Amino acid sequence: MTATTPRTLAHKVWDEHVVRSAPGEPDLLYIDLHLVHEVTSPQAFEGLREAGRSVRRPDLTLATEDHNIPTVDVDKPIADPVSRAQVQALRDNCAEFGIRLHPLGDLEQGIVHVVGPQLGLTQPGMTVVCGDSHTSTHGAFGALAFGIGTSEVEHVLATQTLPQARPKTMAVNVDGGLPLGVSAKDLVLALIAQVGTGAGQGYIVEYRGEAIRELSMEARMTICNMSIEWGAKAGLIAPDQTTFGYLKGRQLAPAGADWDAAVEHWRSLVTDDGATFDHEVTIEAATLSTFVTWGTNPGQGVPLSGEVPAPSSYPDGPARVSAERALEYMRLSAGTKMRDIVVDTVFVGSCTNGRIEDLRAVAEVMEGRQVSPSVQMLVVPGSTRVRLQAEEEGLDKVFLAAGAQWRAAGCSMCLGMNPDQLTDGERSASTSNRNFEGRQGKGGRTHLVSPVVAAATAVTGHLASPADLPSTPKRRA
């Protein structure tokens, strides 16, 4: 391929990282950043030890504790001995192999996909991997970022590379601007409902168009985060002034002459005119509205103004069977208005919607209002830095005054691994990314929503948007 051949952003980043290429073999890709957490790494470190191998580049590796840690009493030893042993294993492994770790209680601790960007570690044009499927989050910076399994974690630790078959590329063009009140979460849920949970399989997706350009970095992270929910290998967005503005001055971002060199290179990371994608999807932003899920996969969603669909509206086959099964699990009947669905739990947090802008949006709705007596509301910041920032802005006081619980940073109820779980039969509105059966706790039922829908739902006790709420005295003033 000559330098003048128009290329997509994804292929530019890919090509820059090919260590070795041979016919009939996957490319060997160099990995710029390897993020590690306690759940998917212990067996990888054990594998290194068994083979007598070391970590090739501890200076390109960063670990944090997030999945299996409590969000209360974080200054005390972890109560669950099995969880405590797993967290201790990460601490021991990081000490043994010389890896930088941000443990519970550390200022930089938090969900791995919140920590990387806020440190300035995630930068355009990088390859980023982690033993976590939501690694796609980092694509918001124009990085090629994807989740890997534990054997691949071991592979990257040992070699700083991964053999990878070159994927196809897809463009998602979001034409026009988003209507007022429609968030990045609504956009991505609507996209997945349109294309289906398997549509991205085998593709690196580039999100493009006016609506994407107008999004903040945090909103872009929400979009890229959920790329995996429709099966994409990775999702990315070309870096621009918004990206550079977010990065400048951050702890591990380039500085001085390095900054200038970096920005010059980053500006070249766009899809060339004339480059072709293997597939393109177009979405008219003007047609989008507040979106929520009714079923047990992220593609089973409808507008909040809509109703639970009839399985017969799906083509005969797996989609219809899946819809029937989802209705049974969710204890919902076709034709029920989404706004009539009553919840008992609201979860705000996760690598999808646990950043400061999300918390601000929730606080704006909650201010001067009360969480419904029939609802428990958990607000869990994505990182300790996000928690401290929220407290500096007084957001914690808004949540607490409304009757919500204000927690320490971690993955929490997104995946139901720590004590923050739904119990059998409980129903949540959740700003997280997966509504799978039992995802938030055995027998729990999950509706995926945006931060402001989570807030309004906490107030009313049923799925709602801020527009449904009576105005508060303060608002009228």
Add this chain to the structure above:
Amino acid sequence: MEKFGQHTGRALPLRLSNVDTDQIIPAVYLKRITRTGFEDGLFAAWRNDPDFVLNQPEYDGASVLVAGPDFGTGSSREHAVWALRDYGFKVIISPRFADIFRGNAGKQGLLAVQVTDDVVKRLWDVTAANPATEVTVDLHSRTITADNLVADFEIDDYTRWRFLEGLDDIDITLSHEAQISTYEGHRASHKPLTLGR
């Protein structure tokens, strides 16, 4: 990884699509730091239902799982592959696999075989009609045989070679160590380091 050429065993029909890795093994089983012994977590929630296919005695000892499309979606947890492997499965057949799951399976010698929807339906019918039907998956000829059914499947040459030879990826990559070092010598100086400069 052990060499894999051909496998013959009885098949379990799992008539579901979008079987995500949270269903294959729920998060509470992910707290362990061992790499084996995950069979008790396999489909843990569904196994509470006595009617679930895995609880049917006629499928005891099945080593081939035949599932609907989009198998292994969601979380990257390799524990899903370990649970299937530890339970005794050698081959998973589906019209479409999630990328990460397929990659994980490939590292553990669990063969993920992609076939058409039609072949899956026929396998479901064959194994429902007679649960004792033996299914043979042959990597040399890239075919599945079950009763009168003979179907081709596609698998990329590289993965096939790795299975046939039982090769470990890290060993293969480390044989290219000189190229990795060469690449590292040319990385841009503005790229971040986690341990400072």
